[in-house]
Structure formats: structure tokens, C-alpha cells
Amino acid sequence: MSLALFSAPSVAQPSGEASERDFLDELPVVLSASRLVQPLADAPGAVTIIDRDMIKASGAREIVDLFRLVPGFQVGMAYGSTPVVAYHGLADEYSRHMQVLVDGRSVYSPYFLGSITWNNLRLSLDDIERIEVLRGSNSAAYGANAFMGVINIITRHPSQSQGTYLSATQGSQGISDQVLRYGGSQGDLHYRITAGRRSDNGFANFHDSRQAGYVAFRGDMRLTARDELQLQFGANRNSAGAGFAGSSGDPERTLNEKGYFAQAVWRRSFGPDEEFMLNAYHMEDEGSENYMVRGSINNPFPFPPTLLSAVVDADRRTKRTHLELQHIFRLNPAARVVWGFEQRHESVASRLMFDTPEPQTTNLSRLFGNLEWRLAPQWLLNAGAMLEKHSFAGTDLAPRLMLNFQPSPEHTIRAGMSTAYRNPSLAEERARVRYYITAIPPAPFPPLQLVQTSYNASGGLQPERIRTGELSYLGEFRNLGLTVDARAFHENVSRIIDKTGSPADFLNRHRAMVRGLEYQLRWKPTHDTLVLLNHARTRITSDDERIAESSPQRATTLFLSQALPGGWQLSMTHHWIGQMRWLGWSNPLPWHRRLDLRLAYPFRSGPFKGEAAIVTQNLTAPYSEFRTDYIFERRNFATLSLEF
Amino acid sequence: MAMAWPALAGAGEVAVVMSEDTAVYRAVAETIQSQLEGAAAVDIVDIPALRNPKRKDLRFLVAIGSQAARAAAASSIEAPLLVTLLPRSAFDRLAAERRRAADPRPLSALYLDQPIGRQLDLIRLTMPNARRIGVLLGPESDNLLIPLQKAAQEKQMHLVAQRVGRDSEIAPALQKLLPEIDALLALPDPSVFNASTIQLILLATYRQQLPLFGFSAAYVRAGAIASLHATPEQIGNQAGDMLRTGLARSQLPPSRYSGQYTLATNPHVAHSLGIPLEGEPALMQRLQQLEVR
Numbered sequence A: 001m002s003l004a005l006f007s008a009p010s011v012a013q014p015s016g017e018a019s020e021r022d023f024l025d026e027l028p029v030v031l032s033a034s035r036l037v038q039p040l041a042d043a044p045g046a047v048t049i050i051d052r053d054m055i056k057a058s059g060a061r062e063i064v065d066l067f068r069l070v071p072g073f074q075v076g077m078a079y080g081s082t083p084v085v086a087y088h089g090l091a092d093e094y095s096r097h098m099q100v101l102v103d104g105r106s107v108y109s110p111y112f113l114g115s116i117t118w119n120n121l122r123l124s125l126d127d128i129e130r131i132e133v134l135r136g137s138n139s140a141a142y143g144a145n146a147f148m149g150v151i152n153i154i155t156r157h158p159s160q161s162q163g164t165y166l167s168a169t170q171g172s173q174g175i176s177d178q179v180l181r182y183g184g185s186q187g188d189l190h191y192r193i194t195a196g197r198r199s200d201n202g203f204a205n206f207h208d209s210r211q212a213g214y215v216a217f218r219g220d221m222r223l224t225a226r227d228e229l230q231l232q233f234g235a236n237r238n239s240a241g242a243g244f245a246g247s248s249g250d251p252e253r254t255l256n257e258k259g260y261f262a263q264a265v266w267r268r269s270f271g272p273d274e275e276f277m278l279n280a281y282h283m284e285d286e287g288s289e290n291y292m293v294r295g296s297i298n299n300p301f302p303f304p305p306t307l308l309s310a311v312v313d314a315d316r317r318t319k320r321t322h323l324e325l326q327h328i329f330r331l332n333p334a335a336r337v338v339w340g341f342e343q344r345h346e347s348v349a350s351r352l353m354f355d356t357p358e359p360q361t362t363n364l365s366r367l368f369g370n371l372e373w374r375l376a377p378q379w380l381l382n383a384g385a386m387l388e389k390h391s392f393a394g395t396d397l398a399p400r401l402m403l404n405f406q407p408s409p410e411h412t413i414r415a416g417m418s419t420a421y422r423n424p425s426l427a428e429e430r431a432r433v434r435y436y437i438t439a440i441p442p443a444p445f446p447p448l449q450l451v452q453t454s455y456n457a458s459g460g461l462q463p464e465r466i467r468t469g470e471l472s473y474l475g476e477f478r479n480l481g482l483t484v485d486a487r488a489f490h491e492n493v494s495r496i497i498d499k500t501g502s503p504a505d506f507l508n509r510h511r512a513m514v515r516g517l518e519y520q521l522r523w524k525p526t527h528d529t530l531v532l533l534n535h536a537r538t539r540i541t542s543d544d545e546r547i548a549e550s551s552p553q554r555a556t557t558l559f560l561s562q563a564l565p566g567g568w569q570l571s572m573t574h575h576w577i578g579q580m581r582w583l584g585w586s587n588p589l590p591w592h593r594r595l596d597l598r599l600a601y602p603f604r605s606g607p608f609k610g611e612a613a614i615v616t617q618n619l620t621a622p623y624s625e626f627r628t629d630y631i632f633e634r635r636n637f638a639t640l641s642l643e644f
Numbered sequence B: 001m002a003m004a005w006p007a008l009a010g011a012g013e014v015a016v017v018m019s020e021d022t023a024v025y026r027a028v029a030e031t032i033q034s035q036l037e038g039a040a041a042v043d044i045v046d047i048p049a050l051r052n053p054k055r056k057d058l059r060f061l062v063a064i065g066s067q068a069a070r071a072a073a074a075s076s077i078e079a080p081l082l083v084t085l086l087p088r089s090a091f092d093r094l095a096a097e098r099r100r101a102a103d104p105r106p107l108s109a110l111y112l113d114q115p116i117g118r119q120l121d122l123i124r125l126t127m128p129n130a131r132r133i134g135v136l137l138g139p140e141s142d143n144l145l146i147p148l149q150k151a152a153q154e155k156q157m158h159l160v161a162q163r164v165g166r167d168s169e170i171a172p173a174l175q176k177l178l179p180e181i182d183a184l185l186a187l188p189d190p191s192v193f194n195a196s197t198i199q200l201i202l203l204a205t206y207r208q209q210l211p212l213f214g215f216s217a218a219y220v221r222a223g224a225i226a227s228l229h230a231t232p233e234q235i236g237n238q239a240g241d242m243l244r245t246g247l248a249r250s251q252l253p254p255s256r257y258s259g260q261y262t263l264a265t266n267p268h269v270a271h272s273l274g275i276p277l278e279g280e281p282a283l284m285q286r287l288q289q290l291e292v293r
Helices: A002-006 A052-058 A063-069 A426-430 B023-035 B047-051 B066-074 B088-100 B116-126 B142-154 B167-180 B198-207 B217-222 B232-249 B267-273 B280-292
Strands: A046-051 A073-078 A082-087 A098-102 A128-135 A149-155 A163-171 A176-186 A189-200 A210-222 A227-242 A253-269 A275-288 A290-297 A306-313 A316-332 A335-350 A360-376 A379-390 A394-408 A411-422 A432-440 A448-456 A464-477 A482-500 A505-523 A529-542 A554-563 A569-577 A592-605 A608-617 A635-643 B014-018 B042-046 B060-064 B081-086 B107-111 B132-137 B158-163 B183-185 B212-214 B226-229 B262-265
Touching: A046 A052, A046 A063, A046 A464, A046 A482, A052 A063, A052 A128, A052 A529, A052 A554, A052 A569, A052 A592, A063 A073, A063 A082, A063 A128, A063 A554, A063 A569, A082 A098, A335 A426, A360 A426, A426 A505, B014 B023, B014 B047, B014 B066, B023 B042, B023 B060, B023 B081, B023 B232, B042 B047, B047 B066, B060 B066, B060 B232, B066 B081, B066 B088, B081 B088, B081 B232, B088 B107, B107 B232, B116 B142, B116 B183, B116 B212, B116 B226, B116 B280, B132 B142, B132 B167, B142 B158, B158 B167, B167 B198, B198 B212, B198 B217, B212 B217, B217 B226, B217 B262, B262 B280
Parallel strands: A098 A149, B014 B042, B014 B060, B060 B081, B081 B107, B132 B158, B132 B183, B183 B212, B212 B226
Antiparallel strands: A046 A128, A073 A082, A128 A149, A163 A176, A163 A635, A176 A189, A189 A210, A210 A227, A227 A253, A253 A275, A275 A316, A290 A306, A306 A432, A316 A335, A335 A360, A360 A379, A379 A394, A394 A411, A411 A464, A432 A448, A464 A482, A482 A505, A505 A529, A529 A554, A554 A569, A569 A592, A592 A608, A608 A635, B226 B262
């Protein structure tokens, strides 16, 4: 019998039984250097973290709603249902002073003046793991465009969202959103695929309804114990109303957009303190917006007016290719270094903007480094800089220095200064907008062609510059469940680019001094209760009075989330926002209040897990969002989600 | 094969059989060999050598690893068997089989895993306020529930357990478990903790800002805050000690856990979780003091 047993080549280890292999075998490095979140006390500046619980409790329907919960931020909905997000004002309908990254991929659009196209993120709120908002400029780590701050959106690892997820939202103002997600795995590959649709009617009395459809794929594959490959793809197709009823110069029309991206990130991890990362992505977006504008010139009696018409070809196509290599390592037990380089190529083709079908291109090369040096147990120095070579804005060095002093585990005081730049966009540098007008005068005069130039950029712009000095405090009182985060800032912005003249030219025209104090108290006394209190005081002085009014002087937000008996979840947000104005196509907005409520009931039945929620946004009186005539009325919607 | 591997017909009083001829098993075997130098001659063999069970003068048979242990237990060799470099659950299964077969041959073990009490002590030292210790129990670790609960009680801790049958049940189990606990303790059960599930487990615990305590150096590299484990040399040393005693008394000492062990910590993970962590030597010293008491 024993012979029979041993005639087998070896005694197979029955699967599922513990053996020494469990102790001896290698495991993948999961919490790698880039995945480890820096404790807030070590962060080189003020950071607001928005986690999944917060995203849910906020009742946010779209990502921009979340930034209403970050001190110092302004959020609005501009022309054509375009969301705008600003920190400390200085923003128009193209919010371009902030860098936004989704899993390390810049979603800053190079089209027109440059902006974040929040409607085209190809991302569902449910796929977000957390959002880190770095308040204050950080070009040293994130390059130009990280001018006033950085929004880092980190999506969930697919292993965290396995199975099927369905969600449907229906509400007033035509709100109708659906999300379908499936997460699965195949050997060492975990993946998820999300498809979603979002639509609403925008503001009453405006032609600004929008529809967005998207698919997004993320696959994470473990190649070896050290190597991980992440692949992402996404595509979207949007349409939004633009123009005004009865306007012949800005007629009602539909803007159709579509685009896609592909991204690959390869990480090689040598343990928790050394890692190489290669990040490559490509994205293309195009918009089609072709319409006819009409006008007329009155002629002396008895001649009828001369009729004018022009075809506006606002079709555009933008592309970006980005390659980045980053290396994190420990210099010695007290010092950690992150360094790397990036190469980026961007192009924008727009006949309307450049008066040529030829794509306009930008090349960008960056070399960056940051040293995190623990000088003494209580002292941490972060010194970083980025050298950026831009094909027409020249070469700039953006340095950043932050000293953190932590006299006890509860208290951290940070002091620092930085210089950052925003490169001029292609349109600011090269815009040449010409309307080719056909004029039909009264008979017997023959039709004639006219050219009207509305933008003629002279070029040679310098990047906008911001010099920041800041002092901040972080109090973490774990036994009370209380976190205090306060930031006092002094931001000296110069060479602000603005358009002027007729035809319009872009010039480095203005300066602004932004000073203020903002804080957030976050109190989580028990697992069931969360209270946030944000307050921001901002004062801007500028040679341009519109800029001086571009941030509310006072803004306060109170957020409460409470678990109720029976499993119910209630949350409430109340904003008090002072008088302000957005720049560009806007006018001064009076102060307003806004109250949002959310009531949710999570349930579980067999393999099904789900939640039913109702949200009311702006329970208080209607207020103006971006212009006085963009009235934000009460919005109600209900969401049902199911997971199995 | 007979050239490379002395058959059990060799001259030694102690035969050490390895599950496979790789560095780890070699390290244990050679440490035993050098430990017994002067006391007994040791032959190092592989599993097929057990087919030749003619030896009568063999005093002890040592099996390194689970496969070797199973093969040695199934062989007809009469000598008392010491098994090592295997987890306690694997040994318990062997011992139960022998009991069922009413096999009278003496059997003893030096376990590879660390005693639960010692692991709880480590959690206590790194997180003095941790009271609720979570575990995920699979088919292999299910029977640990009672001893775990008892050990936790002795340390004034509370054990919170979730049962997991299949891979797909891990995520929902963690979702229930993590809000209820202060730390998660990994247990050697390959249907719950393995190279493909560790990612999910570590990401989920980390998201909840909770530390995972592992049971090998690989766990600490992967992202566990700390682990206690015995190195192959430490196992070899202890097995050598047991054999010396055995040779002197002509009887194997009873099964036990390794008294020598190594502590590994991941200061980066601890720092990111906001858990102040002492250096490894200081922590080790305090742990050993606790055990003496």
C-alpha cells in the first residue's frame, strides 16, 4: 500500500490545506510607495480628502458638487451647462487655474482658453475611491496649470468593485442618470467596466440641456510579485444645448462632442519605499458645432436693410499624448526622493479659432523632483521644483518649499512658499478668429464678401505667475474624532492674461493679491455622526475691479451626516456664500444660501445589496449660479442602486 | 539517484527528509545537521528515499515540510517522527490520521506558526488601544475560532470573526468585519489568504485605515504592518534542540511552538496609518519580556 502511494511522482499538496508554502511564498507588494497615502501631517500643504462615504453622504450628482465641500472653492454652472470650479476666484467660464488628474491623467483640455471639461470625464462617481484636493499652488509636483491647486481623483482598484452594480436616478429638471458596472477577474487580472448616461435640462428658460454617455474600463494585472500593469480605456459622446432662443448672432444649436482615451501605467515596486512608475496615455476629443449667424445693416430709406450671414465652423479636435517616468526611493532613513520626467505633445485643430484647418501644437518637457527630509523627529522639510520647457511659453522653474513642525502628534504647523506658472493656452497665444460674412445689399448691388476679425492674438505672452506664502495648522485629535485644518495664505498673482481691444488681443494685463484664511473642522464623534464646518475669508485686491470681486469675501458651509435608527442615513449641507462675480460672461451675484438634504435607506436581501436615496438640492429660495439670470431652483431626485 | 542521495540504508542515527531540495529546506536540514554534530550522525535525504525502509537502527526520522511529513508518516519506518517547517493545522491533520489508524509510533512537531498569544501581544504592543481583533476564517482555520477567542479573552481583547467559503465571499466579509475591528490578523489558510487575495484584503483594510498583522516576511513586504515568523535557521536550531533532548532521553519531547522567532515591521505603512511604531529591536525586547512574565 505504501508502495502504491509513493509510486506517484510526489505527494500532492491538497489544495486548500495550509502548508509551509503559505509562510514561505512571495506575495505581491500591494501597499507600494505610490499607493501609501502620506499622513496629512506630512503633506507639504493643506489637503482636503473626500472619501467614498463623504461622496455618498454629500448627495452629489456630479463630481463638481463635491468641491462645494472644500473650503475656499467656488462652483457654478456656466453657459451651456458647463460646470466651473475655482479656488480663490480669478475664474471665468473656462476654469483653467487648477490641474485635475484622474489616476494620474490630466483632463485639462487644451481647447480655446484651456479648461477642465467636467462633462467629459468618462467617469462615474461610484468608481471614485477618493479625491485629494491640494489647496494652494503646486507646480513643483504637478507642473503649470497646478496654479491655484490640484484635484487628484483616484478611482477604485477593480478588486474592490467586483460583481454587478446598477444605479438609476430620476428627478426634476429632466434629471435622468443611469450607471451599469460589472467587475470581474481572470487569474491575476482584475477588471471593471462601467457604462453610464447622464442628462438634465439645465436652467429653466435656457437652451442648455445636456446628455452624456460614457464607457470606462480599468484592468489591473499583476505581472510578477513586483510588477503591476494598469490599463484604462474610456470613451464618451455628449451633446449640449448652446445659444439663445431668438438670437441671430448666437442662435440655438447643439454642440456634439465625442472622445476617447487610453492609458497604461506600469509599476515596479521594490517594497514600500522604492518604486518605478511609467505612465503613458493618449486622448482625443472632438466637438462639432456648425451654425449660421445672421445680422443686418440698415440702409437709408427707402432701401431695405443689407442682410449679413456667416457660417461658423466651430468644429474642433484636440489630442494629447503624455509619457511620464517617476522614481520614488529612499535616500537614507530620514529622506525620501520622488523624481521623474514627462514629455507631452498637444494639438488643437480649430478653423474658427486659428483661421486655418492646420492643427496647432504644443510640446512640453518637464523634469521634477521632491525631497522629503525629516530633519528631526518633529521637523519635516519638503523641497521640490519642476523645470518645464514649453514650446512657446519658454522655460520656467517652479520651486516649492514647505516646513512642517509637529511638536506633538496632535499639532502640526506648516510654513512654506512657492512660485508657480500657468502657461498661455494656444488660443491666447495664437487666436485669429475671422468671420467670413456674405452681405446681400438691396438690388441692384451685387452680394459681396466681408471679413470681420474678432480675435487677433499678437502672441509673445508670458506665463501667468503666482507667488504664494502660506501658514497652515493641522490639529488631529484622534480621541475626540476631531480634525482642524486651517490655512492662511498670501497669493501674489501677476501677468494675468486678459483679452482687450477690438479685434480682441490677449495681453498679460492684470495683477491680483489674494489674501485670506480658511478652515475646516471635521468632527466624527462616533461612527454614526460626521460634522464638517468650513469657513473661508478671502480678500482680493487688483487693478481690475472684476477680478477683485471674483471670490466671495466670506463663505461658510455646514455639513452634517447622521445614521438614524433602522439603518436610515440622513445628511444635510448648508452653504452661505457671499457676494461675488465670475469673470468673463457673467455679472455680480448677490450672496445666497443653499440647503441640500439627503435621506437614504441601505438594504440587503440575500445576495442583493442596495440603497434607495432621495436628494433635494437647494431647499431654500432660488439663487443665481453663474449669472444673475441662471436661476438654480430646487432640484429633487431619487436614486436606487443595487449590487450583487 | 542513490549516488546523490544516500538511501535510508545510510549510517546515520537521524535521517532528515526534505519536501524538496531547495534553499529553505536545505537551510533547515543543514542547521539540524550542524546542531547535532558530535551527538549523532545525520543523513539528509529526499522523499523517494523513504521507499527503502529497511533500517532498524535509525533512532529518529525528521520531516521538513508538509509533503515530507505526510510521506514520512505514511512510510513503514518505525523510528519516532519529528515533523517541522509545517503549520500546526497540517500537523493536527497528520496526528488525527494516526489516531484513527491506531498507529502507536511516536510523533512530535515543531510548528512553523507563532502561538496566538504571542501574536496578540504584538498587536497590543503596537496598538495599546486595540481591543477588537478581526480574523477571516476559512475551511482550514475554522477550528481556530475557539482557541482564538480564548487567547483574546486572556489578553482582554475581543475577537471578531467572519467565515469565508470562497474567494468571492472575501469582499463582503471584509465589508462587514472591518467597521467592527481595530486590527486584522492574517491566518495561514490558503483559501482565504493567498497571493491573489492579499491585494483585495490589504487594499480594503488600508482604505479603512486599519493595519493587517501577517505571519511571514512576505506579508510585511506586501503591506502588513508587522509579522512574527521563524526563519529556516531558527526552525533548524529548535528542531536540533528537540532532537538532542530526544537522543538523551530516547524519547521525543512533546510538540511545541518555536521559541525563537523574528519580528518584521513596515514603518512606512505604520506611518501612513498614523500608528507610532518602535524600532524592531526595541519592540522585540518588549515582546520577549512579556513572554517571560
